[in-house]
Amino acid sequence: MFSLLPLVIILAMNGGVTSHQITTETSGRWEKWPGNPVLGGNLGTCFDISVLKEGAIFRMWFSWRPKNSIAVVESKDGIHWSKPVIVLGPNEQSGWEYVVNRPVVIRKGNRYLMWYTGQANGHSAIGFADSSDGVHWNRLSAKPVLSPDSKWEGVALMCPDVLWDTKANEYKMWYSGGEQSEPNAIGYAVSKDGLNWKRHVGNPIFRPAKKNKWEQDRVTACQVIKDNGCYIMFYIGFEDVSYAQIGLARSRNGVTDWQRFKNNPIIWSRRFPHDWDFDAVYKPYTIFDKNRWLLWYNGRKGDREQIGLAIHEGRELFKEHHHEK
Numbered sequence: 035m036f037s038l039l040p041l042v043i044i045l046a047m048n049g050g051v052t053s054h055q056i057t058t059e060t061s062g063r064w065e066k067w068p069g070n071p072v073l074g075g076n077l078g079t080c081f082d083i084s085v086l087k088e089g090a091i092f093r094m095w096f097s098w099r100p101k102n103s104i105a106v107v108e109s110k111d112g113i114h115w116s117k118p119v120i121v122l123g124p125n126e127q128s129g130w131e132y133v134v135n136r137p138v139v140i141r142k143g144n145r146y147l148m149w150y151t152g153q154a155n156g157h158s159a160i161g162f163a164d165s166s167d168g169v170h171w172n173r174l175s176a177k178p179v180l181s182p183d184s185k186w187e188g189v190a191l192m193c194p195d196v197l198w199d200t201k202a203n204e205y206k207m208w209y210s211g212g213e214q215s216e217p218n219a220i221g222y223a224v225s226k227d228g229l230n231w232k233r234h235v236g237n238p239i240f241r242p243a244k245k246n247k248w249e250q251d252r253v254t255a256c257q258v259i260k261d262n263g264c265y266i267m268f269y270i271g272f273e274d275v276s277y278a279q280i281g282l283a284r285s286r287n288g289v290t291d292w293q294r295f296k297n298n299p300i301i302w303s304r305r306f307p308h309d310w311d312f313d314a315v316y317k318p319y320t321i322f323d324k325n326r327w328l329l330w331y332n333g334r335k336g337d338r339e340q341i342g343l344a345i346h347e348g349r350e351l352f353k354e355h356h357h358e359k
Contacts, residue, residue, distance in 0.1 A: 063346055065346075067342065070333070072112070079338055081332040082096070083330055085330060086139060092109045094107050103120045103123040104122040104135060105119060105120045105121060107119075112323075128154075130154050133152070134153075135151050136151035136317075149194040150162075157182070162229060178191075186218070188211060203226065205228050207225070216254060216272060216278075218242075241253065242271070248279050252271075255270045260288075263286075265284060278314040280300055280302070280315055280331060301344055316331060316333075329344045331343075
């Protein structure tokens with residue numbers, strides 16, 4: 035495996051997060067790491083990520099707005115990250131990916147597979163690439179593998195999240211569609227080869243819950259995990275187009291009958307104007323590791339987004355426990 039760790043000295047976690055270091059602005063027994071943000075700073079806006087744990091190393095592919103590109107970093111603890119290396123940049127000759135961002139990366143056999151968002155001329159679509167090392171990528175299609183083609187999908191398809199279903203021998207994708215500024219709802223599609231996708235006839239499969247003020251406007255940018263025979267969705271809910279928080283839902287089949295967590299949202303923005311995630315929180319990406327869930331997310335203050343971490347001890351995610359907002 036290509037390693038980025040020699041590029042930077044990785045700092046130790048010094049024993050990890052202790053119980054007295056908790057922060058608020060969470061529910062469901064989630065706690066923000068007090069040293070947030072973990073990525074951003076002089077890198078500028080970093081957003082919408084995908085993470086794999088390989089052996090003892092975390093690898094994060096993130097959207098790097100100043101470069102209009104996708105980059106990768108590595109970490110031993112999920113907190114202190116190496117110097118970024120751009121792995122997929124714009125392709126202006128394509129006509130549809132002047133900017134690339136919002137990746138999902140999975141490992142299948144000896145290959146890494148990435149579905150990502152290409153953007154140009156006020157439109158977004160989803161592309162597909164593969165790699166032998168997670169750093170050097172080959173585009174597998176000159177055209178998008180999914181583009182908007184129905185009314186609800188509007189002008190933008192973005193934020194793909196993909197699982198390989200061994201039993202069904204197919205890829206399952208959850209994606210966001212609608213407006214270019216922020217998409218409006220979540221759709222679902224399946225594919226045998228990752229290139230040719232069949233949309234679910236009941237799309238969108240996840241819409242805003244108008245009765246819940248925090249997600250009344252739109253829902254988007256989900257990650258779906260298969261855990262204990264159930265599909266668990268982490269997603270963004272918008273009270274309005276500028277204020278986003280993170281929620282949790284589950285479904286037996288990953289398509290219908292989604293049950294929202296009663297204490298949603300699970301993560302919201304900070305209380306003080308100087309905080310790095312004061313204005314909104316976005317795009318969760320979660321891994322279960324060493325009997326705890328690690329959830330990275332974007333926080334926004336003004337026009338700057340950075341990546342933070344939240345931690346949930348233990349596997350059970352749907353126990354009701356709430357910090358008052």
